Amino acid sequence: MIRRYFVGFASVATVAILAALTLAGTAVADERQESDVTPNAARAPEGDVAAGREVFRRQCAVCHAAEADVHKAGPSLAGVFGRRAGSTSFPRYRGLDGADFIWTASSLEAYLADPRAFIISHTEKPTTSMTFRVPDERQRRDVIAFLQTLK
Ligand code: HEC
Numbered sequence: 677m678i679r680r681y682f683v684g685f686a687s688v689a690t691v692a693i694l695a696a697l698t699l700a701g702t703a704v705a706d707e708r709q710e711s712d713v714t715p716n717a718a719r720a721p722e723g724d725v726a727a728g729r730e731v732f733r734r735q736c737a738v739c740h741a742a743e744a745d746v747h748k749a750g751p752s753l754a755g756v757f758g759r760r761a762g763s764t765s766f767p768r769y770r771g772l773d774g775a776d777f778i779w780t781a782s783s784l785e786a787y788l789a790d791p792r793a794f795i796i797s798h799t800e801k802p803t804t805s806m807t808f809r810v811p812d813e814r815q816r817r818d819v820i821a822f823l824q825t826l827k
Contacts, residue, residue: 723814728822731815735808742826750806757784757824771795771804781820788816 732742739750746752751766756779762772771791777783777798787794788810795804810816 723817723819723821725818725821725825727815728818728820731810731819732822735810735815736819739806739808753823754826756826757820768805771799771801771806773801775799781824784820784823785816788819789813 732740736753739748740753741748742752742754744752744754745765746754747764747766751762751764751769759779761775761777761779761783762769763775772795775798779787783794783798790809791804791806795801810819
């Protein structure tokens with residue numbers, strides 16, 4: 677008799693514990709979801725200039741100088757922000773030759789993500805001589821923030 681009560685109690689206790697664990701699990705999952713969202717929401721839409729300088733140094737400087745009128749395989753990027761595309765004294769523009777749009781955060785963002793696709797949709801040219809892409813969104817934002825500082 678006592679034993680049967682005990683078994684009964686034990687199974688009720690087990691169910692209670694399982695229920696508690698399930699609830700706790702749900703609460704943990706909810707918390708995790710919230711903290712997954714918070715850093716993104718809190719992240720500033722502007723890029724980080726210092727990180728962008730590093731992206732530039734590693735990925736762009738081989739072809740681009742930050743000084744005015746200094747051209748390498750690609751045109752100088754001094755003052756590129758707000759300037760008409762393809763308008764430096766660089767002699768070897770291809771896709772950007774005769775372009776009639778201004779470099780803004782959004783045009784730079786689209787260009788750096790996929791230069792070829794961008795040139796095809798924004799100019800009459802079939803291609804661009806810059807085939808280099810920046811697939812990482814964070815790096816694009818950072819390097820664009822850095823480009824804005826190049827006067
Ligand atoms: C392998 C060489 C190369 C690399 C690496 C490269 N570019 Fe370029 N870039 C070019 C060339 C060449 C052009 C001219 C494209 C054309 O006319 O079609 C160009 C054009 C540009 C332009 C337009 C300039 C203007 O005068 O309108 C921007 C902005 C630009 N690049 C940004 C970048 C950034 C930012 C990086 C690094 C993340 C980068 N590029 C990496 C070769 C390169």
